[in-house]
Amino acid sequence: MKDILRRHQVLKLEIVDVINKQIKMEAHSSSAYLAMAGWCDLQGYDNCADFFFKQSEEERKHQLKFFHYLTDMEAQAISPAIGDCQHDFENLRDVFETALDIEISVTDAIHDIVGVCRKHTDIATEEFMKWFVQEQIEEEYIARRALELFDVLGEDKIALGMIEEKILSVSYDGAN
Amino acid sequence: MSSKVMSSAIVFETLATSVSQCDRSEKFFLHFLEKPMELKLCELIGLKRKIENIDLTALVSSQGPDIEILYLSHQHPILVLSIYEILELREVLSGTFTMLELNSLIHKSIHRKFS
Numbered sequence: 001m002k003d004i005l006r007r008h009q010v011l012k013l014e015i016v017d018v019i020n021k022q023i024k025m026e027a028h029s030s031s032a033y034l035a036m037a038g039w040c041d042l043q044g045y046d047n048c049a050d051f052f053f054k055q056s057e058e059e060r061k062h063q064l065k066f067f068h069y070l071t072d073m074e075a076q077a078i079s080p081a082i083g084d085c086q087h088d089f090e091n092l093r094d095v096f097e098t099a100l101d102i103e104i105s106v107t108d109a110i111h112d113i114v115g116v117c118r119k120h121t122d123i124a125t126e127e128f129m130k131w132f133v134q135e136q137i138e139e140e141y142i143a144r145r146a147l148e149l150f151d152v153l154g155e156d157k158i159a160l161g162m163i164e165e166k167i168l169s170v171s172y173d174g175a176n
Numbered sequence: 177m178s179s180k181v182m183s184s185a186i187v188f189e190t191l192a193t194s195v196s197q198c199d200r201s202e203k204f205f206l207h208f209l210e211k212p213m214e215l216k217l218c219e220l221i222g223l224k225r226k227i228e229n230i231d232l233t234a235l236v237s238s239q240g241p242d243i244e245i246l247y248l249s250h251q252h253p254i255l256v257l258s259i260y261e262i263l264e265l266r267e268v269l270s271g272t273f274t275m276l277e278l279n280s281l282i283h284k285s286i287h288r289k290f291s
Contacts, residue, residue: 001185001187001197001199001279002197002199002202003279003280003283003284003287004197004199004202004204004217004276005217005276005277005279005280006280006283006284007202008202008216008217008218009217009218009221013221074217074218075218076218076221076222
């Protein structure tokens with residue numbers, strides 16, 4: 001009897017489930033960043049708005065990367081329904097605090113997927129996940145550095161103006 | 177019964193229901209209704225998930241009829257299932273996947289290792 005299960009199912013069902021869950025999480029993150037971009041734009045923080053528009057696109061790219069991985073592996077990728085996300089913030093710092101919380105949640109979820117891969121000895125998916133592990137190091141670093149600008153510069157009007165100037169140049173150079 | 181069904185091997189069966197697989201087409205046949213349902217692996221997995229996700233408690237306690245209507249795809253008939261039929265399908269699909277995983281293990285440890 002042919003091994004149809006192996007010929008047509010590369011991934012274990014639990015792996016498919018956790019990746020579908022991650023697709024939803026990335027979609028929600030993208031949506032949340034879009035809401036932040038909208039808030040910043042309305043408040044006149046144009047550069048911060050651009051920063052979050054870019055973040056929103058990044059999360060969307062992550063979502064698609066996971067989605068394509070599942071379809072490439074002949075598994076069912078589920079286009080998720082996204083719930084409502086936060087649209088109102090107390091101030092600019094609150095937006096960046098929320099952004100860091102999102103990144104930490106995503107990092108935890110990525111690490112959990114690696115854990116599930118190891119449980120099933122799914123070496124291929126673990127290799128695929130390595131890119132996301134690295135990506136999260138960068139994403140968390142940027143979110144943390146952006147938030148540190150508030151600690152360094154303060155939160156008065158002049159400081160917020162400086163944060164506006166600096167935000168687009170916050171980047172991660174790698175672990176050098 | 178079609179020739180494709182005739183050439184298939186039983187994977188798992190209960191008294192009333194069975195699942196067989198055809199090595200040539202690499203498809204499965206669910207012998208449940210009058211006409212066997214031809215399913216690809218991903219469709220069989222999808223059916224198993226849908227059956228498992230049915231909330232039987234809610235179904236029993238609902239005011240309406242104790243049936244669940246399942247839509248798989250345009251290629252398949254809509255399934256109208258009683259509670260008994262849901263339990264029957266759960267059993268046969270659970271057994272089927274256990275046997276498929278066992279077959280996969282055998283292939284991995286014997287056939288692929290020594291070929």
